[in-house]
Structure formats: structure tokens, C-alpha cells
Amino acid sequence: MNEWLHNPKKFAEGNKMSFAGLPDAAERANLIVYLNSQGSNLPLPAAPAAPAAGAEGAAPETAALVGDAAAGEKAFAKCKACHTIDAGGANGVGPNLAGIYGEAVATGRGGFAFSDALKAKGGTWDDATLDAWLAKPSAFAAGTKMSYAGSSNPQERANLIAYMKTK
Ligand code: HEC
Numbered sequence: 796m797n798e799w800l801h802n803p804k805k806f807a808e809g810n811k812m813s814f815a816g817l818p819d820a821a822e823r824a825n826l827i828v829y830l831n832s833q834g835s836n837l838p839l840p841a842a843p844a845a846p847a848a849g850a851e852g853a854a855p856e857t858a859a860l861v862g863d864a865a866a867g868e869k870a871f872a873k874c875k876a877c878h879t880i881d882a883g884g885a886n887g888v889g890p891n892l893a894g895i896y897g898e899a900v901a902t903g904r905g906g907f908a909f910s911d912a913l914k915a916k917g918g919t920w921d922d923a924t925l926d927a928w929l930a931k932p933s934a935f936a937a938g939t940k941m942s943y944a945g946s947s948n949p950q951e952r953a954n955l956i957a958y959m960k961t962k
Contacts, residue, residue, distance in 0.1 A: 796827050801947070818931065818947035860949055862957025870951050871958055877941075880962045889941060895920055896960045912938030925956045 799806045800823045802816040817823050831837055871880065877889035884891040890904035900916050901909035913936045918924055928935045929952045931945040946952050 796830070797823055800826060815944065818945055820947070860953040862953035862955075862960075864954070864957040864961050866951075867954035867956070867958025870946075870955050874943075874955075877943075880959070882962075892959060893962055895962070896925070896956070897921065900924065910936070910938060910940040912936040913940075922956060925959070926952050929955060 800817050803810055803812045803814055804816070817826070828839070831839070874880075874889075874892075877887055878892050879885055879887065880892045880895075882893040884893060886905050886907045890907035890909075898920055900918050900920060901913040916936050920928075924935075926949075929946050930949075932939050932941045932943055933945075946955070
């Protein structure tokens with residue numbers, strides 16, 4: 796059920812459910828518990844000893860992850876539709892991301908027209924802010940123009956951040 800709700804297309808290639816899936820693990824868990832309460836009542840697995848990583852628990856969990864810049868460069872392929880990252884690269888659908896790590900959010904970038912939503916966030920791009928942004932842009936800055944659903948994989952996000960640090 797978890798795999799199906801996460802990515803129906805991957806679970807059963809060619810299936811008829813036109814639903815992209817739920818990247819948020821806590822949301823999937825809540826749904827599964829709800830479905831289970833509707834007459835099936837299968838025994839629930841015991842809760843892990845360590846506090847479960849919910850939406851808010853994501854930061855400490857990822858803080859322990861070590862990003863792999865080479866893997867991040869590969870993962871960046873999906874960002875390239877909208878972003879260049881080498882110094883002097885042009886802005887496209889999204890801004891050029893050279894040197895983005897440690898920079899102010901939605902600032903400069905050759906006059907890129909950021910959304911008011913992202914401009915209103917303020918702050919700088921560090922491990923925590925980039926991780927939250929890449930997990931779900933629309934949750935980090937509701938109304939953002941970055942039409943990217945997010946990466947639900949903490950290791951992939953850590954890799955992407957490690958890669959951006961090298962640029
Ligand atoms: C479909 C196009 C698209 C894709 C794909 C995309 N982005 Fe973006 N990105 C944007 C846009 C547009 C913005 C500006 C958002 C705003 O102003 O609300 C942005 C903004 C950003 C910013 C903030 C830049 C700043 O100066 O504050 C970062 C960091 C970023 N994207 C990283 C990524 C990464 C990493 C990926 C791949 C995992 C990615 N984006 C995928 C379009 C995209």
C-alpha cells in the first residue's frame with residue numbers, strides 16, 4: 796500500500812489510476828491507518844524506538860546524511876530543464892544556480908523575476924532551507940513558480956545539496 800500510494804505508476808506500470816502519488820511519508824501513513832480503520836483492522840506494526848521522522852522530523856534525520864556530490868550531479872539532470880548551474884549560465888525557466896549555497900533566497904541572479912512567495916521567505920540557502928525547499932517547493936513557499944513536485948528521497952536531496960556546494 797505504501798509503495799502504491801507513493802508512486803502508483805512505478806508500482807504497476809500501465810495501471811489506470813491517473814494519480815501522481817504522495818511524496819509525503821506521513822501523509823501516506825495517515826491514509827493507510829485510515830483505510831485500515833474502515834473495516835479491515837490489520838494489526839499495526841510496532842512503533843520504532845526512535846521518534847518517527849514525520850514532516851517536521853525531516854531535518855534531524857537528513858542532518859546525519861552525507862551528500863555525494865557526484866550522485867548529486869546525476870540527480871541534477873532533472874533540474875536542468877529549468878536551471879543552469881555553471882557560473883555565467885543563462886537564466887531559463889528558473890534562475891542560474893551558480894554559487895547558490897550560502898546565498899540569500901530569491902536575490903540577484905541576474906535580475907531573475909522571482910515569485911513574491913519565494914521573495915517573502917528571506918533567509919539564506921543552507922542545508923536546512925535547501926532540504927526543505929527540495930523536499931516540497933510548494934510547502935516551503937506556497938505560491939512559488941518552481942513547478943517541481945519535490946524529491947521525497949532525503950539521500951537524493953543531500954546529494955543535490957552537496958553538488959550545489961561545489962558550484
Ligand atoms: C520546471 C522548472 C524547474 C525545475 C524542474 C526545477 N526548478 Fe528550481 N526553480 C524554478 C523556478 C521558476 C524558480 C524560481 C521560484 C520562485 O521564484 O518562486 C526556481 C528556484 C530555485 C531555487 C532558488 C534560487 C534562488 O536564487 O533563491 C533553487 C535553489 C532551485 N530552484 C533548485 C532546484 C533544483 C536543485 C532542482 C532539481 C531537483 C530544481 N530547482 C528544479 C524552476 C524549476
